[in-house]
Amino acid sequence: MRSSLAPLLGCLLVPAFLSAQPGSFQVEEASIKDIQNAIRSGRTSCQRVVQSYIDRAKAYNGPCTALVTADGAPIPAATGMVRAGKAIQYPTKTVAASAVFPSYEEYTGPKFELGKMIVSASDPSVQLQYGLRVGIPEAGQLNALEALNIRGERSITCKGDFDKHPSAGPLPAGAPKYCEEFRKQPDALERAAELDKQYGKNPDLAKLPMYCAVFTLKDWYDAKDIRSTGGNDVNYAMDVPKADSPDIAELRRKGAIIYAVATANSVSGPGGQGGRAAGIFPESNLQYGQWGGQACNPYDTARVPRGTSNGSGVSVAANLATCSICEQSLASCKGPASRNNIVNLLTTKGILMDGGITGKNAGDRAGIHCRTVSDAALVLDALKGFESDDMFTAIPKALIPKEPYTSFLVSDAAAKAKPLKGMRIAVTREFMVKHTKNDTAISDQIDKEIKAVLRDKLGAELVETVDPLYPDDPSIPNIKYTFQDAMAEILPHNVPEYFHQMLDGKLEFAVPGWDVRTVDYAVALSLHKAPMSEKVNLRRISAKLASPRSPYAINRYLSWRGDDRVKDWASFIENAKFKSEMELNGGRAALKDQDPRTDPTGVNYLKMQAVLRMIILKVMHENKIDLFVNPEQTTPPYLLGGPSEPEVNNRIAMSCCGAFTALAGSPEADVPAGYVTTTYDPQYVLSADKTRYRSVTGTVETKLPHAMPVSMMFWAGPGSDPDVIKAASAYESATHHRKPPPSFGAVPDLSQRSKR
Numbered sequence: 001m002r003s004s005l006a007p008l009l010g011c012l013l014v015p016a017f018l019s020a021q022p023g024s025f026q027v028e029e030a031s032i033k034d035i036q037n038a039i040r041s042g043r044t045s046c047q048r049v050v051q052s053y054i055d056r057a058k059a060y061n062g063p064c065t066a067l068v069t070a071d072g073a074p075i076p077a078a079t080g081m082v083r084a085g086k087a088i089q090y091p092t093k094t095v096a097a098s099a100v101f102p103s104y105e106e107y108t109g110p111k112f113e114l115g116k117m118i119v120s121a122s123d124p125s126v127q128l129q130y131g132l133r134v135g136i137p138e139a140g141q142l143n144a145l146e147a148l149n150i151r152g153e154r155s156i157t158c159k160g161d162f163d164k165h166p167s168a169g170p171l172p173a174g175a176p177k178y179c180e181e182f183r184k185q186p187d188a189l190e191r192a193a194e195l196d197k198q199y200g201k202n203p204d205l206a207k208l209p210m211y212c213a214v215f216t217l218k219d220w221y222d223a224k225d226i227r228s229t230g231g232n233d234v235n236y237a238m239d240v241p242k243a244d245s246p247d248i249a250e251l252r253r254k255g256a257i258i259y260a261v262a263t264a265n266s267v268s269g270p271g272g273q274g275g276r277a278a279g280i281f282p283e284s285n286l287q288y289g290q291w292g293g294q295a296c297n298p299y300d301t302a303r304v305p306r307g308t309s310n311g312s313g314v315s316v317a318a319n320l321a322t323c324s325i326c327e328q329s330l331a332s333c334k335g336p337a338s339r340n341n342i343v344n345l346l347t348t349k350g351i352l353m354d355g356g357i358t359g360k361n362a363g364d365r366a367g368i369h370c371r372t373v374s375d376a377a378l379v380l381d382a383l384k385g386f387e388s389d390d391m392f393t394a395i396p397k398a399l400i401p402k403e404p405y406t407s408f409l410v411s412d413a414a415a416k417a418k419p420l421k422g423m424r425i426a427v428t429r430e431f432m433v434k435h436t437k438n439d440t441a442i443s444d445q446i447d448k449e450i451k452a453v454l455r456d457k458l459g460a461e462l463v464e465t466v467d468p469l470y471p472d473d474p475s476i477p478n479i480k481y482t483f484q485d486a487m488a489e490i491l492p493h494n495v496p497e498y499f500h501q502m503l504d505g506k507l508e509f510a511v512p513g514w515d516v517r518t519v520d521y522a523v524a525l526s527l528h529k530a531p532m533s534e535k536v537n538l539r540r541i542s543a544k545l546a547s548p549r550s551p552y553a554i555n556r557y558l559s560w561r562g563d564d565r566v567k568d569w570a571s572f573i574e575n576a577k578f579k580s581e582m583e584l585n586g587g588r589a590a591l592k593d594q595d596p597r598t599d600p601t602g603v604n605y606l607k608m609q610a611v612l613r614m615i616i617l618k619v620m621h622e623n624k625i626d627l628f629v630n631p632e633q634t635t636p637p638y639l640l641g642g643p644s645e646p647e648v649n650n651r652i653a654m655s656c657c658g659a660f661t662a663l664a665g666s667p668e669a670d671v672p673a674g675y676v677t678t679t680y681d682p683q684y685v686l687s688a689d690k691t692r693y694r695s696v697t698g699t700v701e702t703k704l705p706h707a708m709p710v711s712m713m714f715w716a717g718p719g720s721d722p723d724v725i726k727a728a729s730a731y732e733s734a735t736h737h738r739k740p741p742p743s744f745g746a747v748p749d750l751s752q753r754s755k756r
Helices: 002-009 032-040 046-060 188-199 246-253 310-317 334-340 373-383 437-457 483-494 496-500 519-526 552-561 569-574 581-590 605-623 660-664 721-735
Strands: 065-069 079-083 086-089 116-119 127-130 133-135 145-148 214-218 257-262 323-328 343-346 365-370 424-427 461-464 627-631 668-679 683-686 693-696 702-715
Touching (some): 032 373, 046 145, 079 127, 188 257, 246 257, 246 323, 246 373, 310 323, 310 334, 310 365, 323 373, 343 373, 437 668, 437 702, 437 721, 483 496, 483 519, 496 519, 605 660
Parallel strands (some): 214 257, 424 461, 424 627
Antiparallel strands (some): 065 133, 079 086, 116 127, 343 365, 627 702, 668 702
16 A cells, blocks of 8 residues: 555655754753743743744644545645634645555445545635545644634634734624633733743742643643534534633643644544544544544654544644643553654543543543653643542542652663662563564564563563463563453453353353353352353453443533533534534434433443453452553554554454553553564455455565654553553653654744744
8 A cells, every 4th residue: 555655645745844943942852841941041931932832833733634536636725724824725636546445446335435625514614624535645744733722713713803802902793792702811822921921930830830831632622712622523603612621721720831722533422423433434544533634643644643632642742732631542542652652641540630521431531641751740740639520530539649740750860770670560461462463573672672671771570461372481470360360250250241242143252061151150260160261351351341322421511511502412413514424324323312321231331440450450469560561552553544454363453452451440651662664554455245345464564664653551550650650751761762753843933023
């Protein structure tokens, strides 16, 4: 696929790299402390910091994907929304479907949702990319930010002069009634100027630890001064909500600048929205919002940034923001961290506040994207604790240590003194299996890093878990009490229904000589007198769990939001553009479901969360394990808009470990761990009856045109956040693998020209 698409796409956009000019302070790779120290020393101001990020958005936040059309013919010029002072101009060149789908002329199956431009439901003057698309190689643009907090463009309802500053006089005739109150809110530059005026060179960092840290937020969160629609093209009466999500409000209180909404896969309600390539046929690895579009990877814009929080990860990786708040219910924070060379920090469920506007459930969590573990820990200390608007923060007080999380960080100097000596770390082999040739390079690379850095350099004691698909490593002792031991004891006692699950009309976990649905089997298994299917493992246990399918979550959110036009899921459908007819039909079908319960035939998510926590903690206690480590993902980034690896051995296409730590509500840190240089790109294959395309594992080794980042994942049972932070920061301090994406370097200092 790469060889056929690259010549077609290479000329679509010219890279926007601009050389750096000397200046007093550069935001590129700047930490939170760097920004604050520069302000305190007089080398910059908060307003100039924000302006620098706006200048980077002007340079790098354009579209980076090309539509896939039937014939690959050019399309008319199309204009999108205004970003950073300029309206988007979309690429006019397209890619023929035959370049992506072999034997396309022979295909006779259901209609594809091919790419085209459509008129937005939110703003008739704006066009949007619709349907299938692919990443443009060397695009020079990233499409990471869907809305910037800049007066006049931060809202569609109150755009242009409808958002002019109150000092500029009355609003023009015809301004919506909401705009008079809305325009009183300062934009990001004005808020920065307020901070400069109030504090000058002496910000109160005890009161405002996030002072002038410039944040993006995944578009699944609300911000009271920016268009917040969950990434959807939906025509709210007022597209800016009445209040911030709790974590966003707390960031403001601690001095952060809420600067932009990051692009992400859209969320709205039932019927197929959210998730990988929802509603697109055939399934691809696209993860985009109807309004914001698809973000691209800054290390290779033709490849996936991964995860629904992709714009969040890309914005931090390419220095379009200091940090970002992401959201994870499967791998939505970890994936963009791994693939974009940044840090992701997730806490024990409840230490950090909720994960978004409709994703307030047992597995969903807010996460922190920063470029370093130390910055992520600073953000965590600013946000941790109970919030009355988030039921999941009602946790035992002892789960949050009295010491700040930053006190567990290991500095560069301390990393030289074997700071992990006495820590027992288990290498999780279940997540390192080489299922295909594409899994080999990263799995082997992380294995070497674990031994050379965590054990030999930092002093940790290593043990390894056992998986029949991973050969025993004689250099690392095996754990004595395995995850299979814990599952055998805990599952039949607490969730016997787990063994009733079916696959292709047969019991998925059948065992010869036993009926796994019976009391006799449950008793025997719990006493280790009966075998358990090898399919019951860490890769499988978090999959296929029952969640509510009704419009409950979206209706509750919309009722709270109180919009005059979009009041519930039914009115949402009437005022929105969907990704496909398939997705729209699924949304309409969900209107009939008024039962807020989960699927009674499945295994309850919250029940499995409690069970998985018992399993993890029992294995940790029995083996005296402090935390676990493994690669975040073992396959290189796929070509954007193309196929992903098919699921194999319960390793899903987009993640080694899927929703495992999300289900457990466990702490996790994902840290840059080097780069991969080769790939076996998956391919589409047309079925024999010519009616379907399926993805197959690639067989040809290809040298990646750009080395792509990989990540090491540190995790543990609930409450072990300090150990995760300690080990992750020690590894980072000992390696410093992160290098900024070379195609998105510094831009000229335009702060003097742009000051207002």
